[in-house]
Amino acid sequence: EDKVVQSPLSLVVHEGDTVTLNCSYEVTNFRSLLWYKQEKKAPTFLFMLTSSGIEKKSGRLSSILDKKELSSILNITATQTGDSAIYLCAVLKGGSQGNLIFGKGTKLSVKP
Amino acid sequence: GAGVSQSPSNKVTEKGKDVELRCDPISGHTALYWYRQSLGQGLEFLIYFQGNSAPDKSGLPSDRFSAERTGGSVSTLTIQRTQQEDSAVYLCASSSLGQGLGEQFFGPGTRLTVL
Numbered sequence: 001e002d003k004v005v006q007s008p009l010s011l012v013v014h015e016g017d018t019v020t021l022n023c024s025y026e027v028t029n030f031r032s033l034l035w036y037k038q039e040k041k042a043p044t045f046l047f048m049l050t051s052s053g054i055e056k057k058s059g060r061l062s063s064i065l066d067k068k069e070l071s072s073i074l075n076i077t078a079t080q081t082g083d084s085a086i087y088l089c090a091v092l093k094g095g096s097q098g099n100l101i102f103g104k105g106t107k108l109s110v111k112p
Numbered sequence: 113g114a115g116v117s118q119s120p121s122n123k124v125t126e127k128g129k130d131v132e133l134r135c136d137p138i139s140g141h142t143a144l145y146w147y148r149q150s151l152g153q154g155l156e157f158l159i160y161f162q163g164n165s166a167p168d169k170s171g172l173p174s175d176r177f178s179a180e181r182t183g184g185s186v187s188t189l190t191i192q193r194t195q196q197e198d199s200a201v202y203l204c205a206s207s208s209l210g211q212g213l214g215e216q217f218f219g220p221g222t223r224l225t226v227l
Contacts, residue, residue, distance in 0.1 A: 004154070006154075040220075041201055041203070041221035042203065042218040042219060042220050042221055043155070043203075043218050045215050045216075045217075048215060088154065088155065090155070100145075100147075100155070100157065100216065101157065102154035102155035102156070102157075103154050104153060104154040105154055
């Protein structure tokens, strides 16, 4: 059975801290791994990772995929209160399916 | 240039009633997905439409759930004889490419509450 596991489930930090969120997966026919930020109802896209070892960066956020370890990390440096959200990791399957398999998310709370 | 839209934004219904949830994907997007998110859970895939191909229904939890996509655009998710465990946020997403090749853009969701 395909599964995506995120850790920790929740995290509380103070502004300025650096955080690392983890995602591991066991999925047949892996195509890509995606990170989303969910603040209210709809997730917003952060990164899509397909190749192992290549870091993707957007401002204070960065992410990297390790296909050997079947995992990915999302780093946020110099956290701000606006980073408070649920961060979702999802794996895209190849083949005829186009669906994403999501983890349960990491709830990040950034205190002032 | 609107994004994915969904209606209604909130729906409260009584156990046993049927409900219809609507999704308008981004114009030109051929792929459309339905997901649901129950309290404290990750997003759960329900169904995937790609162009005129037969939909992938592998995620539908029971035969009370069905979905249609008319004219390759608007989609309706129907839940018959609703149960309390159907309470969740139902999210629709669309993508310009099928087979997971493109980023999925999510709608705002419909929060369904079954009393």
